[in-house]
Structures are given as C-alpha cells and as structure tokens.
Amino acid sequence: MTQGERPGGGMAARVVADNVIAARTDAYFNRTRAIVERFGDRKVTYAIFLRRPVISAPRLMVEWLHAVAAESGATIECTVMFPEGTWVGAGEPLAYITGSFAQLAPLETLVLQLLGPACVAAHNAYQMAMALPHVRFMAMEARHCAGFDMQDQMAYAASVGSSAARREGAQGFIGGANDATAHYFGTSRGLGTMPHALVGYAGSTLAAAEMFHAVYPDTDLVVLVDYFGHEITDALEVCRHFPELAATGRLAVRLDTHGGRFLEGLDPASSYAVLERHSPGSIRRYRSDKELRYLVGTGVSAAAIWRMREVLDEAGFAHVRIIASSGFSVEKCLSMADAHAPVDVIGTGSFIPDRWSETYATADIVAYDDTPRVKVGREFLLRRKSDL
Structure with missing residues (x-):
C-alpha cells in the first residue's frame, strides 16, 4: 500500500506525500511556496467557488485535506459553507480553507480537482432523480470515466445528488454498477445482470436468460432484449419461458436499443401513434429536434418504452418491469417525464457533466493574517461577519 493510501481506493486514497503533491500541482504554486518560505510565511484563507449553480459535494476534498494535514503535520482548517447535498448558487463560496x-x-490545484466535478455531477443526478421521482436509477458511470479516481468521484456525486432528491420524495439512485463504489449507495455489491456480449455468446436472448438463471437462481432476472433487434419478440419469449418470475415481479426487460434504429415494429409514424394513445400532450406542443428524438x-x-409496456400488458405480463438505458441525460429524463414513460429503472452514467468547463472550480485568497484582501472583482468572496 503506497504512502497515504487506505483500503477502498479512490479519491480518499490519493497519495498525500509532499513530493507527489508537488509533482501534480501547477509549477507556479511550487514557486510561490519557495518564495513565501524565504520571505516569511503567513496565515491565509482561501475561498472556493463555482460559476454555476451546483449541489454541494465536498466530502472527498475535505477527506483529502485531512489526510494531507495528518501526513504533513500542518494545521488546515476547512469550513464548508453548504452542507453536503444542499443547493449552492453561482459564485457562492462553497468552502473556506485556512x-x-x-x-x-x-x-490548490488538487483541491479544485476534487470539488468542482463532483458538485456539478451531483446537481445533474439530483435533476434526473427529480424529473422522474417514481423511477429508480442505477449509476453506470464507470465505462465513461478516465480511470478509477474519476469513477469514484462520479459515483460519490451521484449518491449525493440522489440523497438530496430523496429528501424531496424521489427514489433516486439505488446503487452502482460495480462493487468498488457500491458503498456510496449503502450497498456492498454492484448491480447488473448481463451485457450484450453474453447474449451473443449464448446465441439467443432466451438462452442467455436460461444461463443466467441457472447460475444465479435467487437473483431477479433482467434480460437485455435488443441484441438481435427483436425486442418485443424476445421479451415475450423470455416471459413465457419464466411465467413464475414474470408473475411475481422477478423478471425485467432492459431496453438498450442504439440510436441507429427503432425498436422492433416501430417507425416514425407508429412512434407518434403510440404517444398519441398514451401521452398526446407530449407531442402536440412545439418540440426541439432533440426532444422529438x-x-x-x-x-x-x-x-419505445410505451410500446414495450403495451405489449407486455396485452400478453398478461403486467408485473414484468422495464429497465431503460442509453443516453439518459437530464434532458432525456425531462422528456420521459413529460411523456409519462412507464419505466421502472434507468441505468445511466450521463450525470457526468457534458461540458467539462462547467466543472472548473476557482480558488482565491480572501484574507492574509486575518486581514480581508482579494483581487478586484472578487469582493463577493469575502467572508461576512455572519459566517465567522
């Protein structure tokens, strides 16, 4: 185990050795340290903020600062201004570090890395959960992340945004796709059943379902039905093969149809007809091209979700759940809510910010030896007497 690491890995396990920090920070901060050490150290207070509204997700940053302080023997005071999971306005200081x-x-460089992305991702997860408050979500961010540090940070963020949404009545995220980050959701194991590769290996959707059930008979059966482009046909075949699981709510079909084709049996005209039957208001108003898609x-x-629900109900499988995945961003969740799409669970990693520039946190020193001082234009960061 490397210096500063602890079991579990991830952001809290970042190496805190001074030489590693020096190698990962911007060079001008190392030069600043050398100058200050020569001409006399001073006590300073940093304010950290983002330029957009976010959900406060400071835990990984605070844990890392505590680890650095313990390793170096330094005294570092971190005052979080907004408790984890609360809304923060654009430009409001999230924390003061003294x-x-x-x-x-x-x-500074590493602190900003640990705070900004998590706060924006938490806000996205919160919005998704609030758009569809009766839907359960599963975090599937790992495949979209640049290594485990980012994965850990995004899973943490999803749990924070989800907890905020649950306080307002939403179901939110019930877990993640792997064991390493499951603890953020209060579980010990990752969620998920089968990938497309298993269906291809089995040779048919039903065969894959049979294989899975043979190995994991006590686990609910979630069948991925889009591999052969026969979502409806294959879903019904599996349901008829496992009538007891279907009747007791232990069977679900997962829709992951890619954007290059329609669900089996649908085309533009029939897709409009499906929504005309179930949610006419959603298509009778002006829509952007993205919303229509x-x-x-x-x-x-x-x-597609409404069509699958129709078919399952008509065949007597009303207790079979529908799980959806494939690009479920905040915008897509809002469109699903507008159409009252009958989806039970959504698997998504799209709480990861679309524009990484939105995640850039900024730090400014706002006091030297307890004397307020900040660069012109950032006076809004100065600590109010009520904050002290």
Missing part, C-alpha cells in the same frame, strides 16, 4: 500559505499554495426517434425513446 492555514499556512506555504502549506496551502501547492494544494427522445420522444419518437430511434433508440430508447418514450414511444
């Missing part, structure tokens, strides 16, 4: 200028200067386009549209 300590030795020489000690804190090299930490989510509602009646290719892939996992609202019409």
Whole structure:
C-alpha cells in the first residue's frame, strides 16, 4: 500500500506525500511556496467557488485535506459553507480553507480537482432523480470515466445528488454498477445482470436468460432484449419461458436499443401513434429536434418504452418491469417525464457533466493574517461577519 493510501481506493486514497503533491500541482504554486518560505510565511484563507449553480459535494476534498494535514503535520482548517447535498448558487463560496500559505499554495490545484466535478455531477443526478421521482436509477458511470479516481468521484456525486432528491420524495439512485463504489449507495455489491456480449455468446436472448438463471437462481432476472433487434419478440419469449418470475415481479426487460434504429415494429409514424394513445400532450406542443428524438426517434425513446409496456400488458405480463438505458441525460429524463414513460429503472452514467468547463472550480485568497484582501472583482468572496 503506497504512502497515504487506505483500503477502498479512490479519491480518499490519493497519495498525500509532499513530493507527489508537488509533482501534480501547477509549477507556479511550487514557486510561490519557495518564495513565501524565504520571505516569511503567513496565515491565509482561501475561498472556493463555482460559476454555476451546483449541489454541494465536498466530502472527498475535505477527506483529502485531512489526510494531507495528518501526513504533513500542518494545521488546515476547512469550513464548508453548504452542507453536503444542499443547493449552492453561482459564485457562492462553497468552502473556506485556512492555514499556512506555504502549506496551502501547492494544494490548490488538487483541491479544485476534487470539488468542482463532483458538485456539478451531483446537481445533474439530483435533476434526473427529480424529473422522474417514481423511477429508480442505477449509476453506470464507470465505462465513461478516465480511470478509477474519476469513477469514484462520479459515483460519490451521484449518491449525493440522489440523497438530496430523496429528501424531496424521489427514489433516486439505488446503487452502482460495480462493487468498488457500491458503498456510496449503502450497498456492498454492484448491480447488473448481463451485457450484450453474453447474449451473443449464448446465441439467443432466451438462452442467455436460461444461463443466467441457472447460475444465479435467487437473483431477479433482467434480460437485455435488443441484441438481435427483436425486442418485443424476445421479451415475450423470455416471459413465457419464466411465467413464475414474470408473475411475481422477478423478471425485467432492459431496453438498450442504439440510436441507429427503432425498436422492433416501430417507425416514425407508429412512434407518434403510440404517444398519441398514451401521452398526446407530449407531442402536440412545439418540440426541439432533440426532444422529438427522445420522444419518437430511434433508440430508447418514450414511444419505445410505451410500446414495450403495451405489449407486455396485452400478453398478461403486467408485473414484468422495464429497465431503460442509453443516453439518459437530464434532458432525456425531462422528456420521459413529460411523456409519462412507464419505466421502472434507468441505468445511466450521463450525470457526468457534458461540458467539462462547467466543472472548473476557482480558488482565491480572501484574507492574509486575518486581514480581508482579494483581487478586484472578487469582493463577493469575502467572508461576512455572519459566517465567522
């Protein structure tokens, strides 16, 4: 185990050795430290903020600062201004960090990495859960992340945004796709059943379902039905093969149809007809091209979900659940809510920010030896007396 690491891995296990911090921070912060050490250290206070509204997700940053302080023997005070899971307005200081200028200067780069992305992803997860409050979500961010540090940060963020939404009555995220980040959702294991590769290996959707059930008979059966482009045919075949699982709610079909084609049996006209039957208001108003794609386009549209629900109910499988995945961003969730799409669970990693520039946090020193001072234009960061 490397210096500063602890079991579990992830952001909290980042190496905190001084030489590693120096190698990962911006060079001008290391030079600042050398200058301050020569001409006299001072006590400073940093304010950290983002330029857009977010959900406060500071835990990984605070844990890392505590680890650095313990490793170096430095005294670092971190005051979080907004409790985890609360809304933060654009430009409002999320935290104030006070300590030795020489000690804190090299930490700025890494602190910003740990705070900004998590806060934006948490806000996205919150919006998704609130758009569809009766739907359960599963975090599937890992495949879209640049390594485990990012994966850990995004899973944490999803749990924070989800917890905020649950306080307002939403179901939110019930777990993640792997064991390493399951603890953020209060579970010990990752969720999920089969990938497309298993269906291809089995040679048919039913064969894959049979194989899975043979190995995991006590686990609910979730069948991925889009591999052969016969979502409806294959879903019904599996349901008829496992009538007891279907009747007791232990069977679900997962729709992951890619954007290059429609669900089996659908086309533009029939997709409009499906929504005309179930949610006419959603297609009778002006819609952007993106909204129309989510509602009646290719892939996992609202019409596709409604069509699958129709077919299952007509065949007597009302207790079979529908799980949807494939690009479920905040915007797509809002469109699904508008169409009242009968989806039970959504698997998504699209709470990861679309524009990484939105995640850029900024830090400014706002006090030197307890004397307020900040660059012109950032006076809004100065601590109010009520904050002290």
